[in-house]
Amino acid sequence: MSGIFMNVRGELKKSFQISAWFMFLTFPILVIRVNTVENVIEWRWYNMAIVGVSTFLGSALWRYLLSVKEKSQRINAASPGNMTSFQKAFSDKRFFYPALFILIGFVISFPFLFSMYQANIMITALIYVMLGLGLNIVVGLAGLLDLGYVAFYAVGAYSYGLLNFHFGLGFWTTLPIAAILAALAGILLGYPVLRLRGDYLAIVTLGFGEIIRLVLENWGEFSHGPSGIANIPRPSLLGIDMTLTQNTIFTYFVMIGLVLFTIFVVNRLQNSRIGRAWIALREDEIACQAMGIDRTRTKLTAFALGATWAGMGGVVFAAKTTFINPASFTIWESVIILCIVVLGGMGSILGVISGALVLTLLPEYLRAFSEYRMLIFGIMLVSMMVFRPEGIIRNVRRTYTFSKE
Amino acid sequence: MDWEYFLELLLGGLTRGSIYALIALGYTMVYGIIELINFAHGEIYMIGAFTALIVASVLNYAGMNHVAVAILAMVAAIIYSCAYGFAIEKIAYKPLRNAPRLSALISAIGMSLFLQNYVLLAQTPDFLPFPSLIPDFDFWEPYAHIISSQEIAILATTVSVMILLTVMIKFTIIGKAMRATAQDRIMAALVGVDINRVISVTFVVGSATAAIGGVLIASHVGQINFYIGFIAGIKAFVAAVLGGIGSIPGAVLGSLVLGWTESFFTGYISSDYEDVFAFLFLVLILIFRPSGILGRSETQKV
Amino acid sequence: MKQSKKWIKGMVLAFMAAIFMFSGSMSWAEDGTIKLGVAGAHSGDLASYGIPSVNAAKLVVKEINANGGVLGKQVELLVEDDACKPEIATNTATKLVSQGVNVVMGHICSGATKAALGIYKDSNIICMSPSATNPALTQSGDYPNFYRTIASDDAQAKLDVDFALNVLKLNKIAVIHDKGDYGKGFAEFAKKFLEESGKAEVVLYEGITPGAVDYSAVVQKIKRSDAQAVIFGGYHPEASKIVTQMRKKRMDTIFISDDGVKDDTFIKVAGEYAQGVYASGPKDSSKNPLNIKAVNAHKEEFKSDPGAFYENAYSAVLAILNAIEKAGSTDYAAVSKALKTEWVETPIGKIKFDERGDAIGAGFSVYQVKDGKYAEVK
Numbered sequence A: 001m002s003g004i005f006m007n008v009r010g011e012l013k014k015s016f017q018i019s020a021w022f023m024f025l026t027f028p029i030l031v032i033r034v035n036t037v038e039n040v041i042e043w044r045w046y047n048m049a050i051v052g053v054s055t056f057l058g059s060a061l062w063r064y065l066l067s068v069k070e071k072s073q074r075i076n077a078a079s080p081g082n083m084t085s086f087q088k089a090f091s092d093k094r095f096f097y098p099a100l101f102i103l104i105g106f107v108i109s110f111p112f113l114f115s116m117y118q119a120n121i122m123i124t125a126l127i128y129v130m131l132g133l134g135l136n137i138v139v140g141l142a143g144l145l146d147l148g149y150v151a152f153y154a155v156g157a158y159s160y161g162l163l164n165f166h167f168g169l170g171f172w173t174t175l176p177i178a179a180i181l182a183a184l185a186g187i188l189l190g191y192p193v194l195r196l197r198g199d200y201l202a203i204v205t206l207g208f209g210e211i212i213r214l215v216l217e218n219w220g221e222f223s224h225g226p227s228g229i230a231n232i233p234r235p236s237l238l239g240i241d242m243t244l245t246q247n248t249i250f251t252y253f254v255m256i257g258l259v260l261f262t263i264f265v266v267n268r269l270q271n272s273r274i275g276r277a278w279i280a281l282r283e284d285e286i287a288c289q290a291m292g293i294d295r296t297r298t299k300l301t302a303f304a305l306g307a308t309w310a311g312m313g314g315v316v317f318a319a320k321t322t323f324i325n326p327a328s329f330t331i332w333e334s335v336i337i338l339c340i341v342v343l344g345g346m347g348s349i350l351g352v353i354s355g356a357l358v359l360t361l362l363p364e365y366l367r368a369f370s371e372y373r374m375l376i377f378g379i380m381l382v383s384m385m386v387f388r389p390e391g392i393i394r395n396v397r398r399t400y401t402f403s404k405e
Numbered sequence B: 001m002d003w004e005y006f007l008e009l010l011l012g013g014l015t016r017g018s019i020y021a022l023i024a025l026g027y028t029m030v031y032g033i034i035e036l037i038n039f040a041h042g043e044i045y046m047i048g049a050f051t052a053l054i055v056a057s058v059l060n061y062a063g064m065n066h067v068a069v070a071i072l073a074m075v076a077a078i079i080y081s082c083a084y085g086f087a088i089e090k091i092a093y094k095p096l097r098n099a100p101r102l103s104a105l106i107s108a109i110g111m112s113l114f115l116q117n118y119v120l121l122a123q124t125p126d127f128l129p130f131p132s133l134i135p136d137f138d139f140w141e142p143y144a145h146i147i148s149s150q151e152i153a154i155l156a157t158t159v160s161v162m163i164l165l166t167v168m169i170k171f172t173i174i175g176k177a178m179r180a181t182a183q184d185r186i187m188a189a190l191v192g193v194d195i196n197r198v199i200s201v202t203f204v205v206g207s208a209t210a211a212i213g214g215v216l217i218a219s220h221v222g223q224i225n226f227y228i229g230f231i232a233g234i235k236a237f238v239a240a241v242l243g244g245i246g247s248i249p250g251a252v253l254g255s256l257v258l259g260w261t262e263s264f265f266t267g268y269i270s271s272d273y274e275d276v277f278a279f280l281f282l283v284l285i286l287i288f289r290p291s292g293i294l295g296r297s298e299t300q301k302v
Numbered sequence C: 001m002k003q004s005k006k007w008i009k010g011m012v013l014a015f016m017a018a019i020f021m022f023s024g025s026m027s028w029a030e031d032g033t034i035k036l037g038v039a040g041a042h043s044g045d046l047a048s049y050g051i052p053s054v055n056a057a058k059l060v061v062k063e064i065n066a067n068g069g070v071l072g073k074q075v076e077l078l079v080e081d082d083a084c085k086p087e088i089a090t091n092t093a094t095k096l097v098s099q100g101v102n103v104v105m106g107h108i109c110s111g112a113t114k115a116a117l118g119i120y121k122d123s124n125i126i127c128m129s130p131s132a133t134n135p136a137l138t139q140s141g142d143y144p145n146f147y148r149t150i151a152s153d154d155a156q157a158k159l160d161v162d163f164a165l166n167v168l169k170l171n172k173i174a175v176i177h178d179k180g181d182y183g184k185g186f187a188e189f190a191k192k193f194l195e196e197s198g199k200a201e202v203v204l205y206e207g208i209t210p211g212a213v214d215y216s217a218v219v220q221k222i223k224r225s226d227a228q229a230v231i232f233g234g235y236h237p238e239a240s241k242i243v244t245q246m247r248k249k250r251m252d253t254i255f256i257s258d259d260g261v262k263d264d265t266f267i268k269v270a271g272e273y274a275q276g277v278y279a280s281g282p283k284d285s286s287k288n289p290l291n292i293k294a295v296n297a298h299k300e301e302f303k304s305d306p307g308a309f310y311e312n313a314y315s316a317v318l319a320i321l322n323a324i325e326k327a328g329s330t331d332y333a334a335v336s337k338a339l340k341t342e343w344v345e346t347p348i349g350k351i352k353f354d355e356r357g358d359a360i361g362a363g364f365s366v367y368q369v370k371d372g373k374y375a376e377v378k
Helices: A009-033 A046-078 A085-091 A093-113 A116-141 A151-166 A171-192 A198-218 A244-270 A273-283 A283-288 A295-320 A333-345 A349-387 B003-034 B041-061 B066-096 B103-121 B138-143 B147-171 B173-183 B185-190 B194-219 B230-243 B248-268 B274-288 C001-023 C047-066 C086-098 C110-122 C154-168 C181-197 C216-224 C237-246 C262-274 C290-300 C310-327 C332-341
Strands: A033-035 A040-043 C031-041 C076-083 C103-105 C126-131 C144-149 C172-177 C201-207 C229-233 C253-256 C279-282 C342-347 C349-353 C363-370 C373-376
Touching: A009 A033, A009 A046, A009 B041, A009 B066, A009 B103, A009 C144, A033 B041, A033 C181, A040 B041, A040 C001, A040 C103, A046 A273, A046 A349, A046 C047, A085 A333, A093 A116, A093 A333, A116 A273, A116 A295, A116 A333, A116 A349, A116 C172, A151 A198, A151 A295, A151 A333, A171 A295, A198 A283, A198 A333, A198 B230, A198 B274, A244 A273, A244 A295, A244 A349, A244 B041, A273 A283, A273 A295, A273 A349, A283 A295, A295 C076, A295 C201, A333 A349, A333 C310, A349 B066, A349 B103, B003 B041, B003 B147, B003 B194, B003 B230, B003 B248, B003 C216, B041 B066, B041 B103, B041 C201, B066 B103, B103 B230, B147 C103, B147 C253, B173 B185, B185 B194, B185 C253, B194 B248, B230 B248, B230 B274, B230 C310, B248 B274, B248 C216, B248 C373, B274 C332, C031 C047, C031 C310, C047 C076, C047 C310, C076 C262, C103 C310, C110 C126, C110 C144, C126 C310, C126 C332, C144 C310, C154 C229, C154 C253, C154 C279, C154 C363, C172 C216, C181 C201, C181 C229, C201 C216, C216 C237, C229 C237, C237 C253, C253 C310, C262 C373, C310 C332, C310 C342, C332 C349
Parallel strands: C031 C076, C031 C103, C103 C126, C126 C144, C172 C201, C172 C229, C229 C253, C253 C279
Antiparallel strands: A033 A040, C279 C363, C342 C349, C363 C373
16 A cells, blocks of 8 residues: 555646546537437536546546556466465365355245346346356357357257247257257357457357347248247246246246256366367467367367357247347347356356356346446446456366475 | 449448448557457447537537538547547556456457447437538539439548558558567567557557548438447458458458448348348358458467 | 455455345335336337336326325336347336236337236236337237237338328339338338239338448439339338438438337438428327327426327326226226226327227328428328
8 A cells, every 4th residue: 555655746646637638538428418309509517527536536546456456466477376365265165065055045045035026137147157158168168259159049049939839849848959959050150160260260250140140030931030939938847837926936946957057067078188178279279289189179069069058048048038039149148148258257167157147137236227337337347357357266277286295 | 234223332332341441440450459359449430420420519509611610520520539549548458468368358348338338328329410511512413323422522531541541551650660569569669669659559540540430421321329339340340350350451451342242232132131141251251261351371380 | 465355355245245135125115006117118229219108107197196096096106127128128027027016008119018028918917008019919819918009010001001002102112121020010011011902013122230331222222123112111210311311312212101200300310301201100189188288298397398109108007097997906807897998088089998909099190291390191
């Protein structure tokens, strides 16, 4: 704390300059409100004062936090195996088991303690957890920047919608079918992009996401176009008739089950041969090939396996909303899922889960701020990345230390 | 063969391509220097249009002469877009220069979201009509149904901007510094190039072209809205990649190709699938030329 | 350093937990009031279609509460935003249901309404929309709890087509839509009716991408097709862009559109190019005394002219509260019966609802832009 006060005058001057700069910058848009429809021009000088004061204080705070971060980064760089205090606490057995017990209790009793509305939000959050874990395989583990992940989500949702519409297949039957269809779609996407790297891959996957959405929108005979598919049945339990509340609770537990399944599978994959092949691919593609790993197979399996989770998530989404249309599967969704993975900490399962929970629950709970919701969300994304680029929970690779004995 | 129709589609595609080019130039320059997809670039385009609208409205209200208003609005748009570009770089990208690339991408996305909502809340969610800054020239009337005076203005401006930019990159010192930084940042720093200044200049120049694009297209289409940046940004980004990201002539070529593809596909086949076709075309090109049309295929060293 | 960091983390977690708990507890509502949910697009680019209905609800409820409420109870408004997106609409519907809402006025967009109706149906909640014009909502029979104070798209399309054929005597028409649920639906009906009539040729049937940088290619295609008129299904932003570009290309093709375009904003945005554009909209009720009163109330309270679907929303709230009063309770079956049997005086006329939920007494007319205002034709 002492470092910053040593140069108070310098800092004050800097804050003042930044504040003046921001007042100039935001002058047209914040101060003058133009409405050429009504032909009104409104001058709001008080906004300028607000900007001036807040940027003065804000920039000081920002720079302070930045210097804190830089200091801690230097410490971290020296010993990369350092886990955050949270992770250290987590692996401590005395802390771990009681915490786990409380968590399980909370999770099970959640839908009964809170209203159906809260349970519904939690189901959405859990779907995004699944999507995040799936994308984590592609982006976090294999290092393939996929901006079109929403395409597989759409494949899953529409599989359920269409199979149910034409053949009357139920939720549980379609779940594995959609997973397989999504995996096939993943392989289909993976093939043309094998040779592409980095940002070229990103733009092509983005393109695929858009292509799927546009085809769904325009090929009305196949997908019912923009009117979408309605009256999709919710998940059923042995044909018992359930009220909306009961069904929501049931869907909640189904999702918990699916998420646990996903976590288990992803964890096993991460520590298997294929998982290590993905990490090798991410670190250095050429070295990986030199070591004898088949790049094509590794990439294709990454895409396919990543896509299956999106497919299953899509089925649950369709069952939960009971109505799907192409407008739900835009680029923006892919971007959100990507944010979940990066924000949570690429490659770490716990990180992705926390990222998903934060990114889905936060906008809902920020509803109180209604208009400023998205604005705050944007600021938070930037701040999170600036102050913690590794994500909420950093991915810590298993390190083996030699004990000098 | 209906030549007039073909000509119209050609010119329409050219106009569209020029607008994409003005935005794509910014994308490609920033990518060339710091390898970042600047998602917020589309919003700079949008802010340029809004600033021009605000300035133009205020000046029109004050009763200024039309030509002066047009010029001042354009200048104001450029100044403010450059300022925003500069500020964005300092806030959201500079701290992340050594962080994983994806983090910078997310930061860009957050900035894009912030700017969209900032304009939305500070102004209005409605579509605002934009006054036509470029008047219809009387002498051009007989040909106006093929290409209007505004479209000609757009084409002329894009060509001039491109020439200016190429001159700047090739013949000025700052241009040389930019090329050096793009090639190898650390080496450039070692030979005495002020990296921070070069990066800031890149952002500023890119924002300026985007602002010009914003004002021109707003004048042509007649309306603006806080959301126009997002879609234009995505399209321009596709164009930049198509031409080879990091290459300035590539950005322009890619934009023109994209504009013509869309125009001809809509004109001769159907406008329903125009975007699908554009993306498929992109995939096809990238399969045969993985670094874009004019991209340098980087040899990877182990 | 480590200590303060842990402390900060703890505070952040506690803060988040507090917000969590706080929002959770907000759903406990008080009893003894009649809860009217108002759902629609209150943010995002279609907000101008949703906000007027919120204003309408506020004004009606204020007046009714001042006169003693309904069945002796005060009416409470629960306003929720769905941004016209189906997945948000389901969240919104769930939230309203869990807050114990008795009836819902909304949603605004047909897609969002469709998504939410399933939830309302399961909970036996009546939903009345002032603007969702998708025909299937009432005609499919899937949603017996749905009503609306506006005629459906096929009626609109038929009206526009009849106008084009019989009044304007056109025989080459291009049909364009914005690929959205509403626009494409309207366009498909228009195409169907045109083809069925045999009196005109549909020379072009295309969809445009909303938000594209420019539409010159489509406009050129329209020109090449030699269409005498364009029938457009969609909303006013795209409509004004297309009309502007058409006129700039010196095309004087007639432009006919739907009630998404019959909005004063269209005239203001398109400016001089809006002159002569036709659009269909709810029947003109500006001479209706209740309508005049409703419009004046809006001007007084909100200091501006009411926007899209204001009178439809005003009528919907009046109809709902009237039905509850006449039914004597908020019971689903009783209120449904009351809606279908009791006439109610509203700004759009005297209406009641038919078996499927459409309003009897609400219809459409064709309007044309003359000197900066929409004027009813015929």
